[in-house]
Amino acid sequence: MQSAKKRSIVVIVVAALLLELTTAVQYITARRGITKQLTQMAQRDLYSSNRTAQLKQEVEVCVKNMLPEAERLARRHDTDSMKLLMRRMLNDNPEVAGIDFCYVVGDDGLREGVFIFEDDDTGQLKEHSIDFDFTQRSWYFKTLTRRGGFWSEPYRGKYREILMATYARPLCDADGKVIAVVGADVPMLELSAMATQLYENQQRGLLPVALLHVVGLLALAFIIQRTIHNARHLQQVENEKKRIEGELTIARNIQLAMLPKTFPPFPEREDIDIFAALTPAREVGGDFYDFLIRGDNLYFCIGDVSGKGVPAALVMAVARSMFRTIVMRESAPERIVKTMNDTIEQDNEYCMFITFFVGTLNLKSGLLSYCNAGHKAPLMLEDGCLRQLPICPNLPVGAFDGYDFAAQEAQIGTDTTIFLYTDGLTEAENALHDQFGAARMEQAATEMAPQRLIEGMTAAVEAFVGDTEQSDDLTMLALRFRPKNKAIGHRQDAKESQITLPCDINEMPRLAEFVETVCERAGLTAADTMKLNLALEEAVVNVMNYAYPPGSRSEVKIEALADGRKLQFTVSDRGMPFDPTTKEQVDITLSAEERPVGGLGIHLMRTFMDNVSYERREGRNILTMSKTIG
Numbered sequence: 001m002q003s004a005k006k007r008s009i010v011v012i013v014v015a016a017l018l019l020e021l022t023t024a025v026q027y028i029t030a031r032r033g034i035t036k037q038l039t040q041m042a043q044r045d046l047y048s049s050n051r052t053a054q055l056k057q058e059v060e061v062c063v064k065n066m067l068p069e070a071e072r073l074a075r076r077h078d079t080d081s082m083k084l085l086m087r088r089m090l091n092d093n094p095e096v097a098g099i100d101f102c103y104v105v106g107d108d109g110l111r112e113g114v115f116i117f118e119d120d121d122t123g124q125l126k127e128h129s130i131d132f133d134f135t136q137r138s139w140y141f142k143t144l145t146r147r148g149g150f151w152s153e154p155y156r157g158k159y160r161e162i163l164m165a166t167y168a169r170p171l172c173d174a175d176g177k178v179i180a181v182v183g184a185d186v187p188m189l190e191l192s193a194m195a196t197q198l199y200e201n202q203q204r205g206l207l208p209v210a211l212l213h214v215v216g217l218l219a220l221a222f223i224i225q226r227t228i229h230n231a232r233h234l235q236q237v238e239n240e241k242k243r244i245e246g247e248l249t250i251a252r253n254i255q256l257a258m259l260p261k262t263f264p265p266f267p268e269r270e271d272i273d274i275f276a277a278l279t280p281a282r283e284v285g286g287d288f289y290d291f292l293i294r295g296d297n298l299y300f301c302i303g304d305v306s307g308k309g310v311p312a313a314l315v316m317a318v319a320r321s322m323f324r325t326i327v328m329r330e331s332a333p334e335r336i337v338k339t340m341n342d343t344i345e346q347d348n349e350y351c352m353f354i355t356f357f358v359g360t361l362n363l364k365s366g367l368l369s370y371c372n373a374g375h376k377a378p379l380m381l382e383d384g385c386l387r388q389l390p391i392c393p394n395l396p397v398g399a400f401d402g403y404d405f406a407a408q409e410a411q412i413g414t415d416t417t418i419f420l421y422t423d424g425l426t427e428a429e430n431a432l433h434d435q436f437g438a439a440r441m442e443q444a445a446t447e448m449a450p451q452r453l454i455e456g457m458t459a460a461v462e463a464f465v466g467d468t469e470q471s472d473d474l475t476m477l478a479l480r481f482r483p484k485n486k487a488i489g490h491r492q493d494a495k496e497s498q499i500t501l502p503c504d505i506n507e508m509p510r511l512a513e514f515v516e517t518v519c520e521r522a523g524l525t526a527a528d529t530m531k532l533n534l535a536l537e538e539a540v541v542n543v544m545n546y547a548y549p550p551g552s553r554s555e556v557k558i559e560a561l562a563d564g565r566k567l568q569f570t571v572s573d574r575g576m577p578f579d580p581t582t583k584e585q586v587d588i589t590l591s592a593e594e595r596p597v598g599g600l601g602i603h604l605m606r607t608f609m610d611n612v613s614y615e616r617r618e619g620r621n622i623l624t625m626s627k628t629i630g
Contacts, residue, residue, distance in 0.1 A: 018216045055095055055186065059167050060149055062093045063184050067169060074103070074171045074180040079114070086116045087125055089184075097164065098157075098185040102134050104144065104178055111135070117185070139166040143181050146170065154188050163188040258320060259288060263451065271363050272298055273480040275450035277458065278473070279424075285473035286312025287422050288320045292327065295613050295624055296561070296568060298361040299327045299336075302375065302477050303354045303397075304422040315352050319344070319397070323358075331615035331622075333358040333371035334407035337397060341373070341405070344398040353398040357420060364561050364568070366412040366481060371405050373397045376426070379441075381417040381448055389418070417448050417480040424474035425457070430465050440464065450478035497561065503544040503554040511540055511558065515569075518560040522567045522629055531608035532569070532627060538601035539571045539580075539623055547575025547621065566610075568626040575621060579614045580605075 066089050073082045086099040102113025113130035134140050139152040152166045168183030263275050276289050286305030291298060301323055305312040322343060326336050336358050344354070357378065359370040370389070374396035377388040392406040412418070421441075428436040444460035447453040454476045461474070499514045501507045515536055519529040540556055548554035559570040580602045605612050609625040616622070 014219060018219055022213060022216060056151075056167075058093065058095055059184050059186055062089060062096060063149065063167055063169050063182065066182070067171070070101075070180075070182050071171045071173075075173050079112075083114060083116065083127065086114070090116060090118060090125060093184075095186065096184045097162075097187045100130070100134075100139070100166065100168070100183040100185065101180065102130055102140065103180045105135055137166075139168040139183050140181055143168040143170050143183075144178055157185070258317060260291060265291070266293065269293075269363075271481070271483045272361075273450055273482065274300075274478070275454055276475075276477040277454050278475045279458075279470070280473050281424070281470045282309055285309075286316045287424065287473035287475035288316045289420070289475055289477045290320055290323055291477075291479070292324065293363075294327065294331075295611060295626065296362055296364050297331065298363055298479070299331075299358070300361070300420075300477065300479060301356065301358045302420040302422065302475060303356040304375065304424075304473070304475070305354050306352050306396075308473070311350065311352065315344075315354065319354055319356075331360060331613075332407065332617045333360050333369050334405045337371045337373050337394075337405045338403070341397045341399075341403060342401055345401040348398050353396040355422075356397045359418075361412060361479075361481065363481075363483070364563065366414070366483065368410045368412045368418075369407060370410070371407050373405060374399075376421060376423060378421075379419040379445055381419065381445060381453075382413055382415070386442055386445055412481050415448070415480070415482055417450065417453065417478060419445060419453060420477040421457075422473060422475045424470075424472035425461065425476065427472060428461050428465050428474065429468060429471060431468050436461055436464050448480060450480050453478050498557065498559040500555055500557045501540070503548055503556060505541065505544060508537065508541070511536060514558065514560075518562070518567070518569075522562045524567070524627075524629060528627070532567075535605045535608040535625060536569055536571070538604050539625070542580065542601055543571065543573045543575060543621075547573050547578065562629070565629065566626050567629050568624065571623045571625075572620050574619055577616050578621060579616075580623065581612055581614045 066085060069085055070082065073085065082101055086101060089099055090096060098115055098117030100113065100115050102111070105111055111130070111134065113134055115128045115130050116125055117128075118124070119126050137152070137155075139150060142152075143150045147170070149167055149169050152168070154163045154165050156162070157164045164185045164187050166183040166185050168181050170178040171180040171182060173179050259278060260276065265274055266272060272293075274291060276291075278285075278287055278289065280287070286307060287303070288305075289300075289302045291300035293299070303316070303319055305315045305319070319340065322340050323336065326339050330336050330339065337356060340356070354373070355375040356373040357370065357375040358373075359368055361368050371394065372391040373394045375391075377391045380387050380389050389410060390408065392408060394405045395403055426436055426438050426441055440460065441457070444457050445453065447456050457476060497518070499510065501510060512533055515533045516529055519532060524532070536558065540558065543556045544554075547556075554573070554575065556571060556573045559572075561568045561570075583602045602612075605625060608627075610628050611624075611626045613624050614622065615624075
């Protein structure tokens with residue numbers, strides 16, 4: 001495309017130079033011809049000035065001498081005698097090339113005239129009736145108003161192809177009325193020679209001018225051809241652009257469809273309120289957000305892929321899908337980020353990275369575990385106060401393989417709003433290239449409700465930037481933690497909501513007593529209590545028998561939380577890593593002899609509980625089991 005533009009520019013410049021060169025050649029040729037001609041004229045004037053004066057006098061005398069007889073013959077309308085007189089005058093005056101005689105046109109409109117001249121080839125006198133409109137000749141109509149003679153300007157003769165001038169006199173009747181005009185034609189040999197030479201000079205200078213014109217026309221034809229070609233190519237490019245724009249619009253819709261866009265996302269829950277908005281700077285962008293609830297934990301994230309356009313959108317789609325996949329088996333934010341980092345870095349040929357924030361909010365205790373990978377620090381709005389969430393300076397995702405990301409924790413109070421955003425918010429520019437900045441963002445963060453907060457922030461940014469084109473993707477995510485019911489796990493109820501047992505099978509009656517107490521307070525039936533007790537017993541016995549090396553000091557901790565809708569038990573220990581949820585489902589249709597040993601414990605847990613999940617966090621095995629009670 002660039003080479004074609006350069007060729008077109010070169011052709012236009014060459015064509016312009018050719019046109020300028022043509023004009024210059026024409027100017028120089030004309031100037032030389034005129035200069036040469038003027039020089040010749042000046043020389044001839046010097047040599048023939050006396051001859052011209054003598055010739056003028058001789059012609060005027062010739063006409064004057066024939067006037068008396070010519071008037072007499074004209075009055076008698078004796079045309080034949082007039083012709084003889086004209087022939088005699090031509091023979092007696094070799095400087096005269098021809099004699100003109102014509103009667104004045106009367107009311108009848110009859111034109112009568114004769115012209116006698118000497119033939120250039122034979123030297124004989126020839127006679128012609130004047131068959132043209134002599135009344136239009138200056139020697140005729142100007143002579144009618146004069147009493148003396150009149151010299152006409154040079155003109156090209158009708159019957160002789162030379163320049164001539166005519167000296168004419170009027171012929172009058174007895175009353176002094178003009179009845180005819182007689183004139184002597186004098187050849188302008190010097191002037192004809194000059195005209196011929198000027199013509200020849202022009203013809204000699206015409207060849208290079210003609211060649212330049214031909215070259216210029218060829219260049220013009222090439223420009224027209226290239227213009228037509230470029231117009232067609234431009235139309236093809238325009239059609240291709242429209243096609244790409246249509247595909248990018250579809251890609252944008254697909255990209256946005258990948259993200260949660262239904263708000264509120266969890267209408268059945270009263271403890272969490274979430275709202276988000278994403279505005280790409282182009283058809284597709286690299287920003288993304290996501291959130292989901294697994295168990296009693298809310299997992300949420302926000303990310304910003306380096307770069308823009310389609311490459312960033314592809315990385316965004318991979319990162320978002322990877323986040324969802326990892327969260328299904330991993331709970332610790334730092335391990336979620338590390339897994340994503342190691343996976344993305346392996347095939348990161350284009351050195352793209354992601355600034356990323358991942359948070360895990362326990363919707364019962366309000367404990368926020370989070371990991372920040374080079375992203376902007378979220379804002380916390382609580383009790384009318386605004387502060388930044390402390391963050392560790394971890395590297396972005398995809399920068400280095402094997403990097404250990406630091407995790408952090410914070411206790412989130414009731415009715416607290418967390419606001420996350422990408423740098424497209426603070427770095428939005430107006431026409432003066434001033435940025436929106438963190439100060440303006442904090443001033444606009446006046447609402448606690450997530451939707452009103454983001455809508456107010458959007459309005460503030462739009463008012464600041466005005467009509468300036470958006471330069472970066474803008475993404476915002478806000479969530480508000482509003483627990484409605486007091487959980488069993490509050491500090492004042494800690495003695496009744498948790499129990500720690502040494503790894504000794506003889507301690508199992510204490511577990512049964514603890515489970516019965518918790519289930520009774522939660523309002524469960526005796527049958528459900530028995531089922532939950534069996535599930536807890538299988539989990540705890542498994543820890544006591546296999547989690548610790550023989551002879552080591554060991555213990556297992558059991559916690560219970562209830563909110564009126566769901567009862568949750570958490571079994572944790574510091575033993576060897578073991579995830580019972582990875583065991584395959586037991587085929588209970590087989591006989592005892594055919595069925596492999598083991599697996600019944602996790603089968604009971606899955607049967608009697610509504611949800612079972614496992615995670616390894618801070619050196620502890622954490623098995624969470626929940627049962628819906630409302």
